Amino acid sequence: MEDFRSVPEEVQNLLKEIEATRDTLKAVSSRLAAIEKHVRRAFQVPKPTKRTARPARRASSLNRDQLLARFDDIRARAAVPPQLEMEKAFYR
Numbered sequence: 558m559e560d561f562r563s564v565p566e567e568v569q570n571l572l573k574e575i576e577a578t579r580d581t582l583k584a585v586s587s588r589l590a591a592i593e594k595h596v597r598r599a600f601q602v603p604k605p606t607k608r609t610a611r612p613a614r615r616a617s618s619l620n621r622d623q624l625l626a627r628f629d630d631i632r633a634r635a636a637v638p639p640q641l642e643m644e645k646a647f648y649r
Contacts, residue, residue: 562570596602619627 597604617624
């Protein structure tokens with residue numbers, strides 16, 4: 558039977574997993590770019606035209622306190638466990 562981790566231990570574990578996933582994605586992206594570059598050179602494939610720009614996101618009309626109040630309301634409706642208090646404190 559495994560011992561349960563405390564909330565800070567679990568958060569640290571999840572942060573390590575996120576970092577490892579991020580590193581893996583960077584490696585995959587780098588390798589994919591190298592393969593694409595090789596194929597372009599080997600088969601003389603032209604580079605694709607530039608992508609169209611995404612429309613700019615509009616700024617939020619809510620201030621920090623309104624966003625926190627909305628977060629609290631959503632969390633209360635979803636009956637989220639209090640462990641997320643740590644996550645909420647992280648964004649303050």
